[in-house]
Amino acid sequence: MKRRRIVAGFQATLFSLSLVSTYFLPNSTIVAAPPRTPDKTVNCEMLVVGGGLSGVATAYEGLLAGRTVCLTEITDWLGGQISSQGTSALDERPTQRDRQFYSRGYTELRNRIQRHYGKLNPGECWVSDSCFLPRDAHTILIQMLKDAEKKGKGKLEWFPNTVIKEVNINSSGKIIDGAIAIQHQAAKGAPPLNTFTLAQTIKDAYTYQNSSRLSKSIIRFVPKVGKKSTTSNSPQWYVVDASETGEIIALADVPYRLGIDGRSFLEPSASSASNDPYCTQGFTYTFAMEATREPQPQTMPPFYLQYSPYFSYELKRLANFGLVFTYRRIWNSIPGQPTQFNGVKFTAPTPGDISMQNWTWGNDYRPGTAKDNLVYTRQQLQAAGQLKPGGWMGGLRTETLRKGEENALAYYYWLVAGTTDSQLGKGVKEPQTRNRLLTGLNSPMGTVHGLSKYPYMREGRRIIGRPSWGQPQGFTIWEVDISRRNYNDEYYRKTLTADTYRQLKATLAGLEAASVITGQVSPDKALRRSRSTIYPDAVGIGHYAIDFHPCMVQSPPETPGNKERPGERRGAGQAYPFQIALRAMIPQKIDNLIVGGKSIATSHIASAAYRVHSFEWSSGAAAGTVVAFALKNHIAPYQIVDDLPKPEPQLQALKRLLEQNGNPTAFPDTSIFNQNWEDWR
Structure with a gap:
């Protein structure tokens, strides 16, 4: 285990510099400087930014390890995808679900859902084994954290309606030693929170000054330093970016990617020869609608x-x-009659049934140009002044949020009253007026307007990991690391150069890789491995299909006759069970920043599988365990993996701890010699 950073200039022959030459390599920092003295200072061992499933899982493991955890969330609900974003239908793969092979906290969540309703699927949906009410997810998760706090003798500091405004990076440029947050509540005489949409309030939430809608408290987060503090150079606290779009990696100005990665032997199905940061997957404002007996x-x-x-x-x-x-x-209040349509079986809706809508050609909003992209690039952030001290406003385009909200409400009206269909033509869509939009603070979404409190985000900023063995330009999990595709179709032979095609087939050849590279075995005759890449530093697991909701070609997305970005769905398809490498969670530059959720170091195509519920939990469980382990052993996480592929004793100790705690780091029988993964569906 080295006590130094891996040198960024290290070179290797299998990875072209062109893959990352157009991504930013920062050299600036944000310095916290609030306009007034903070209202309070809070000490943390772990500052977890984002209360989605990854953030909750991080806090859960931290509390069980006896740590002081500060958890912030822009909304007032924990759970992200399953609560504030409204997608309360668990995305799971059959084999993993049948074997119940999950992180311990995710299994507990599923069990608590079942106990809460008396069954796992109170909605009787057919897309998942578990569909439930978003508002209940928050209640279940709050209780889980309280129980973990009591069991592990940790301490939870929960900050709803709170955003991080600034981070302070010390003089070494390697440590975040403080953060400034803004917590808001409804101003005196103003309507309650969740009356207005996110687009109407997000700028206000990131502004220090009080407004007619919101009153603010300024909070300074700093490390907790106890009597037993060490003189070691290891960090005394950690910041975990579990936000939906990678806010802290933008604020800390560490290298990251956004949108499409350029085509290469590692990302051969990319829809573009060069990277395109504006084409990210669509985001969705979900809503709930209720079936009624009479027309509404x-x-x-x-x-x-x-x-x-x-x-x-x-x-x-x-x-x-x-x-x-x-x-x-x-x-599903009263089970309806069993029915089916084109082979899909379901029970017919009955009055009182509630449906959550999340539909690609419906409330998905899919911008893909520099005019309307939702998540600002670094260049756009600079132009808007958001990387200046005090300038951070969340890093999202407010106008696109607003249009996503309008699109969702318009989609509801189309469902109940529309007669057009952009893809199937006339005569398909019929009005369905025996339904109503559920609105109000006591509605499933908990908002007066009826939309989710925050959009369901499929993709945000993704870090580029540190230079590593085999990936000297920065560690990344790529398409070829997880896809089941065999790449034998003519497209790849014609599109890729001969050398790139040979590199692709060598990468997929497993034990025959050297023979393919040296020309001893023809690329087309090499046996294709039937498993995902195995990582020596695996700290978590996931399994889902590579599932795309592609950006649209023209701006705005709703332009009549608009099309999806050509080639974006080429990378879609089945994936093998995969692992979460610790190197994918460690950003460059900052030694006490750990990344979880959708912002780990994945490519655009790989991220389409690394974004669902059980993965988010597993990455959060890894983050919480890694931080607790690092604090206990006075070691920075990058030091755990900086000597790979040589043996790393601390890495093995960490992996044993994860497994002992019921957080798997590998699927059963994972081995370079085991090629039998076809049965995992």
Whole structure:
């Protein structure tokens, strides 16, 4: 284990500098300087930014390890995908689900959902084994953290309605030694929180000054230094970026990617020869609708005609309202009659049933140009002044948030009153007026307007890991590391150069790789390994298909006749069970920043699988365990892996701890000699 950083200039022959030459390599920092004295200072051992599943899992493991955990969240609900973002339908793969092979906290979450309702699937949806009410997810998770706090003798400091405004990086440029946050509540005489949409409040939430809607408290987070503090150079606290878009990696100005990665032997299905940071996966404002006995009055939104050219059932095999309603039905009061449409079986909706909507050609909003991309690039952040001290405003385009909200409300009206279909033409869509949009603070989404409190984010900023063995330009998990595709079709032979194609096939050849590279074995005759890449520093697991919701070509996305970005779905398809490498969670530059959730070091295509519920939990469980381990052993996480591929005793100790705690780091029988992964579905 080395006590130095890996030199960034280290070279290797299998990785081209062109893959990262267009991504930013920062040299600046943000210095916390609030306009007034903070209202309070809070000491933490772990500052977890983002209360989604990854952030909750991080806090859960930290509390069980007896640590003081500060957990911030922009909304007032824990759970992210399953609560504030409304996608309360667990995305799971059959084999992993059948074997119940999950992190201990995720298994506990599933068990608590079942106990809460008396069954795991109170919605009787058909997309998942578990569909439930978002508001209940928050309640379940809060209790889980309280129980973990009591059991592990840790301490939870929970900060809802709180955003990080600034981070302070010390003079070495390697340590975040403080952070400034803004917590808001409804101003005196103003409507309660969750009355207005995120687009209407996000700038206010990131502004220090009080407003007519919000009153603010300024909080300074600093390391907790006890009597037994060490004189070691190891960090005394850690910041975990579990935010939905990678806010802290943007604020700390560490290298990251955004959008499409350029085509290479590692990302051969990329839709572009060069990277495109503006084309990220679509985001979705979910909503809940209830089936009623009688027709309901439906009011056309004033913006409906702007968005209506986009909406569609998408495919003929899906063109049935009952099928779409029950797809993510989150509450089923009285079981309906068994029915089916094009082979899909479901029970017909009955009055009182509640459906959550998350539909690609519906409330997905899919910008893909520099005019309307949601997550600002570094260049856009600089131009907007958001990388200046005090300038951070969340890093999102507010106008695109607003249009995503309008699009979702317009989609509801299309579902209940529309008669057009952008993909299938006339005569397919019929009005369905026996439904109503559920709104109000006591509604499933907990908002007056009825939309989720925060959009469901499929993709944000993704770090470039530190230079590493085999990846000297920065560690990344790529398409070829997880995809089941065999790459034998003519497209790859014609699109890739001969050398790139040989590198691709060598990468996939497993034990025959050297023979393919040296020309002893033809690329087309090499045996394709039937498993994902095995990482010596694996600290978590996940399994899901590479699932795309591609950006659109024209701006705005709702432009009549608009098309998905050509080639984006080429990378979609089945994936092998995969691992979370510790190197994917360690950013460059900052030694006490750990990354979880969707911002770990994955490529654009790989991230389409590394984004679902059980993965988020597993990455958070890893983050919480790594931080607790690092604090206990007075070691920085990068030091645990900086000597690979040589043996790393601390790494082995960490992996044993994870496994002993019920947090798997590998699927059963994981080995370079085991090629039998075809049965994992």
